[in-house]
Amino acid sequence: MQKIKYILSAVCVFCLGVSAKQSNTLLFEQGPYKIFNEQALEVLNLNSHVKTLASGYDWLEGPVWVNQGGYLLYSDIPNHQVYKYTPGKGASLYLAHSGYSNGLIVNKQNELVLLQSRSRVISKMKTPLSTPKPQYLQIVSHYNGQKFNSPNDGVFNDQGMLYFSDPPYGLPNQLDDEGKELKFQGVYSLKNTGELTLLDRDLIYPNGVALSADNKTLYVAASNANKPAWYQYDLNDSGAVISKSLFYELPPAIKHDQGLPDGLKVHKSGIIFATGPNGLWLFNKNAELLAQIEMPNISANLTFNQSQNRVYITAHTQLLALGLK
Numbered sequence: 457m458q459k460i461k462y463i464l465s466a467v468c469v470f471c472l473g474v475s476a477k478q479s480n481t482l483l484f485e486q487g488p489y490k491i492f493n494e495q496a497l498e499v500l501n502l503n504s505h506v507k508t509l510a511s512g513y514d515w516l517e518g519p520v521w522v523n524q525g526g527y528l529l530y531s532d533i534p535n536h537q538v539y540k541y542t543p544g545k546g547a548s549l550y551l552a553h554s555g556y557s558n559g560l561i562v563n564k565q566n567e568l569v570l571l572q573s574r575s576r577v578i579s580k581m582k583t584p585l586s587t588p589k590p591q592y593l594q595i596v597s598h599y600n601g602q603k604f605n606s607p608n609d610g611v612f613n614d615q616g617m618l619y620f621s622d623p624p625y626g627l628p629n630q631l632d633d634e635g636k637e638l639k640f641q642g643v644y645s646l647k648n649t650g651e652l653t654l655l656d657r658d659l660i661y662p663n664g665v666a667l668s669a670d671n672k673t674l675y676v677a678a679s680n681a682n683k684p685a686w687y688q689y690d691l692n693d694s695g696a697v698i699s700k701s702l703f704y705e706l707p708p709a710i711k712h713d714q715g716l717p718d719g720l721k722v723h724k725s726g727i728i729f730a731t732g733p734n735g736l737w738l739f740n741k742n743a744e745l746l747a748q749i750e751m752p753n754i755s756a757n758l759t760f761n762q763s764q765n766r767v768y769i770t771a772h773t774q775l776l777a778l779g780l781k
Contacts, residue, residue, distance in 0.1 A: 480745045488735070488750040496738050496747035499725050504779035506751060509768075510539070510547035516770035517719075518559040518609070519759040522585060524566055526762070530770050531557045533573060538588075541768075541775060553590035555579060556626065559609040559757075564616060569595070573606035573626030578618075578646075596646055599654060602637035609664045609719065609757070613671045616648040617695045619655075621662040621676060643676055645695060655689065655697050664719035664757060666728065668741070671695065675728060677717035681709040684716045686730060688743075703743050706733065719757025723780075724764050731755035731769070736778075751776060 480492045486502050514534040521528055528541040529550055538551035538560065556574030563569055568581040570592070579592035595618075597604060606626025611619050622642045627633035640657040643665070647653075656662070661679040668675075674689040674697075688703040709716060713733040720730035727746065728739045735751035736758070753771040760767055760780075769776040 490748040490750075491746075492748075493740070493744055493746040495727070495740055495744075499723055499727055499780050500738075500747060500749075501779055501781050506749075507777045508752075508774050509541060509777050510775040511773055513539075513773050513775075515756070515772060516775060517756050518557060518571070519757055519768050519770050519775075520560040520562055521759050521761050521768070522562055523762045525585065528759070528761075528768050528775075529560050529568070530768075530775065531560060531570075533558055538570075539775075547775065551581075551588045551590060555590075555592060558607070558626070559620070561610055561612060561618075563612055569610070569618075571607040571610055571620060573608060576604045576606055576626065578604075578607050578610070578620065596650075596652060599638065599642065599644070599652060605636060605638060605641060608662075611665050611667050613667055613695055615671075615695065618646040619665050619667065619674055620644055620646070621665055623661045623663060623679070625661075643689075647695075653696070656687075656700065659687065661716075663717065664730070666720045666722050668722055669724070669726065673741070675703060675720055675722070677720055677730065677732075679716040679718055681716060684709055684732070686717055686720070686739075704739060704745070709733065715754040715756075718755070719770075721759055723760065729758055729760075729767060731758055736767075736769070749778070 483491045489502050513532045518531040536556050538554045539547055540550035541547045555572030557570040558573040559571035561569040570579050577597040578595045582591040582593055583589045605622045605624040608621045608623050624630040641662055642654050643656040643662050645653045659678045662676055663679045664677040666675045672691050676687045678685050685705040686703040688701050690698045692698050715733050718731040722728050730737045736749040738746040753774050755769050755771045758767055758769045765780050767778050
């Protein structure tokens with residue numbers, strides 16, 4: 457049985473004002489790149505072009521790089537499938553019945569963990585990564601006896617604790633769906649002991665999650681069109697939340713914007729790569745905007761290869777890639 461906690465009362469610092477750090481000055485523009493801070497040039501190769509690796513999907517999400525094998529896995533949510541992309545070989549079907557997976561994660565045991573959005577559970581594949589089969593062991597599906605909305609994105613810390621978001625995107629009518637059991641959209645942590653903790657119940661459409669390399673900072677994107685933003689949670693040594701603050705806020709979405717804050721990952725340099733309106737957004741840990749990179753399609757999520765000299769982007773119907781330094 458899962459042990460359940462809710463720690464909102466412990467989240468005692470809410471810095472919800474827009475910081476002066478967000479007064480950005482464009483230094484220069486080159487092709488799809490807008491550079492606001494020269495720190496971006498530590499990782500960006502301005503001569504690298506966005507490449508389309510595969511296309512013809514319905515809605516791509518949840519990319520994860522598999523180090524043991526050197527390939528990428530990603531979800532085509534509406535088609536209930538996971539695909540595999542191998543550099544030099546191209547894309548192929550990996551898993552035909554994915555439980556409508558969104559986020560994909562490879563844990564320390566080299567097992568595939570799937571956030572099965574429309575199935576409203578988090579599961580792991582029973583078979584090895586090299587022999588995929590649609591056989592799943594359910595990890596978690598309820599909070600306080602109520603079924604999750606639609607688990608979306610997640611990340612493990614070094615101790616095996618899973619942080620994940622639970623927006624209503626997998627429900628037919630989303631926030632107003634009759635099958636929605638929880639009154640909020642949560643951000644959670646799940647220990648490998650089975651202890652489930654609700655970290656935040658106040659975000660609307662919590663989405664992508666990422667951890668800093670030292671496991672001391674959790675970043676969460678909120679795909680709220682009225683207040684698109686990224687949030688920061690400071691963590692203690694046990695992985696619990698000490699404080700929450702607004703990391704970076706955008707103006708309300710307008711019609712010509714393509715996309716909202718969605719997926720994000722922290723590069724080994726410490727630079728945060730995030731999908732957002734019209735492409736990728738790069739920040740440093742001080743919430744300073746470093747660069748924007750325009751993408752040809754709505755960008756949902758991203759991940760790096762093992763050496764982190766390439767970023768893969770799941771962009772609606774396309775799988776894209778961009779070379780880095």
